[in-house]
Amino acid sequence: MAKAVVLLSGGLDSTTTLAQAIDDGLEVFPISFRYGQRHDKELISAAEVCKYYGVKHTIIDIDLSSFRSALTNSEIDVPHDRAGKLDAEIPVTYVPARNIVFLSIAAGLCESVDADRIYIGANVIDYSGYPDCRPEFFESFENMLAKGTKAGVEGNPLKIVTPILNMSKAEIVKTAKKLKAPLHLTWSCYEGGEKACGKCDSCILRLRGFREAGYEDEIEYM
């Protein structure tokens, strides 16, 4: 049984990605990061998703709070007006090199558990402004891993699998439903309250995705 490390934030996209990896017949090793987020709702969701599937959850602590970013610096407000803007501008929610760092650590975990691929729920539609969400980035990352890891040097380079890369949010919701992913356990909201805010970029994209897919979102909103 082939093994995959799966980047799991606890949101809709990464949970769908985990469901896909399981459906692909892989033994999965979900990995999450406590990196200075302003709240731990996502991590709690990630843990609940892992419990749901009965798989071991690895949480790596890494303090990136010294990196300038709206998502990790509580002095900067998260934006509420960018949903649907598909321009090439880099959003202020961009955490410097975040996917690079997370994929690097995932590669280390791959070597530790003898996994030969990394699943990541990156998406070019909603996050066109993030340099490290683009297909050409993942290709270059694979090339780098082929040169810089034991597996790569030994002729078995790690692969990066991006099952939802080109899906719309509605397609992601449909895929998740088909795979019976536990969407009721996921958290997408930028804020960390008892219920999702329904107003931030992430909530708006999620709600629109459910609506366009023809499903009711199963989580509660304020």
Place this chain on the structure above:
Amino acid sequence: MAKAVVLLSGGLDSTTTLAQAIDDGLEVFPISFRYGQRHDKELISAAEVCKYYGVKHTIIDIDLSSFRSALTNSEIDVPHDRAGKLDAEIPVTYVPARNIVFLSIAAGLCESVDADRIYIGANVIDYSGYPDCRPEFFESFENMLAKGTKAGVEGNPLKIVTPILNMSKAEIVKTAKKLKAPLHLTWSCYEGGEKACGKCDSCILRLRGFREAGYEDEIEYM
């Protein structure tokens, strides 16, 4: 004044690399990692080196102790018989994807402080068995950064500078002496005692380097 993030472990190689970056006329941002090492002697040395130069020291906490490795797992002995072996075998002291992870985080710090290059004291002579110490790895890492970072997308890709990559240990010592690097503050020993053991691979390579360079090592040995 151009800025550089410098990976600083507190050992001979990285301290020489820092000295070179300063000599190159750069504003330096040394970065070290607390990643589950078995002792903190290196980190203390790194901090003292930064104090010596009067530069800000960034220490990033990242728990890699779940990765299988002799350097982070206290149940595995460090090897004492590999010094000078220049074969292609991967040593047990190899931490999965360590340089990949460290360079990734350094890239994030670059974006945060507007640095345009990363200095790393990697060396192919003494560490030929480490995949992520080879020139072709650094080249592929630069290519990946060009695709996956804000600076890269904007046409100013980060550069990785490896000033001691092809130097022998003796050449590194000579370079450090020429640059007046504070070698008396550095720590290379795999063990964490009051004085360096003088017997582990790292001590043996260091001592041989000083001897061949025609200098006395300035640190104390047991």
